[in-house]
Amino acid sequence: MDSALHQLLDFDRYPLDEPDSHRMRALVTDCGADLEERALCMLPGFIRPEVVSRMVAELEILLGEAFRFDQARSAYEADDKEWPSGHPRLTKHDCRYHQILNHQIPNDSLVRQLYLSEHLTEFVRQVLGHETLFRSACPQLALTVHVAGPGDCNGWHYDGNDAVFSLLLAEADSGGKFEYVPHVRDKGNENYEKVAAIFRQPEQLADRPPIRAGTFTLFKGDESIHRVTEIGAESRRRMIAVFSYDCAPNMVFPQEYIDQIRSLGQGVVA
Ligand SMILES: O=C(O)CCC(=O)C(=O)O
Numbered sequence: 515m516d517s518a519l520h521q522l523l524d525f526d527r528y529p530l531d532e533p534d535s536h537r538m539r540a541l542v543t544d545c546g547a548d549l550e551e552r553a554l555c556m557l558p559g560f561i562r563p564e565v566v567s568r569m570v571a572e573l574e575i576l577l578g579e580a581f582r583f584d585q586a587r588s589a590y591e592a593d594d595k596e597w598p599s600g601h602p603r604l605t606k607h608d609c610r611y612h613q614i615l616n617h618q619i620p621n622d623s624l625v626r627q628l629y630l631s632e633h634l635t636e637f638v639r640q641v642l643g644h645e646t647l648f649r650s651a652c653p654q655l656a657l658t659v660h661v662a663g664p665g666d667c668n669g670w671h672y673d674g675n676d677a678v679f680s681l682l683l684a685e686a687d688s689g690g691k692f693e694y695v696p697h698v699r700d701k702g703n704e705n706y707e708k709v710a711a712i713f714r715q716p717e718q719l720a721d722r723p724p725i726r727a728g729t730f731t732l733f734k735g736d737e738s739i740h741r742v743t744e745i746g747a748e749s750r751r752r753m754i755a756v757f758s759y760d761c762a763p764n765m766v767f768p769q770e771y772i773d774q775i776r777s778l779g780q781g782v783v784a
């Protein structure tokens with residue numbers, strides 16, 4: 515039995531150490547159904563509140579070394595086509611946050627211990643219904659933490675990978691809300707009209723799931739456009755850990771992602 519994990523996770527609520535139990539089977543089924551229907555599944559209270567506070571304290575020490583991202587970018591990967599003016603592909607969205615990279619997060623930190631848990635990897639594998647699932651081997655991006663202070667945001671985008679797993683560690687007290695629209699596009703249809711409408715009227719068209727500190731969230735962000743709204747001027751920092759997995763072993767992210775992050779340099783967090 516993984517006793518270190520026992521102290522991190524609320525096993526009474528989520529018995530990850532009993533994958534064959536009736537409760538865990540039901541949980542896996544429910545999570546899979548949520549992902550299918552609304553591209554998102556939340557596990558509130560996944561991490562005990564006192565452990566969340568300790569994780570935040572461990573990560574705050576690293577903030578001075580965090581990489582600063584501050585660029586407006588399109589919701590889409592660049593392509594070489596000509597798009598008409600005003601097209602959603604050309605709209606740029608501000609993105610400002612700090613990121614603590616994988617290699618900066620110590621092996622004995624609590625968030626690393628959680629990421630390294632075989633129980634967690636197995637649970638995620640079952641929910642996704644994959645034959646195999648491996649933690650990413652990316653030295654830079656396997657496990658990262660996004661930190662957003664007043665004025666920071668993460669503009670509308672799709673994720674390039676199949677699914678993202680995150681643990682919200684600290685909520686902003688104004689702004690800093692995750693917003694998304696499920697299943698906007700699929701392989702054959704980008705649905706640009708809908709995207710243009712979402713950019714114009716996010717209040718009416720986007721969902722705002724109530725993700726709280728300690729919630730583990732599974733999200734399919736490749737078909738579901740999403741963003742994090744601007745953090746309020748007087749707000750506390752928002753902090754979220756992002757865990758990467760892949761069906762194949764030894765996955766590393768493309769070098770251009772990493773170059774983009776590293777080129778921006780390290781900066782002092784607001
Ligand atoms: O901070 C969040 O809640 C989402 C982050 C995100 O969308 C991403 O890392 O791709």
Ligand SMILES: [Fe+2]
Pocket residue numbers: 671672673735740
């Ligand atoms: Fe994303």
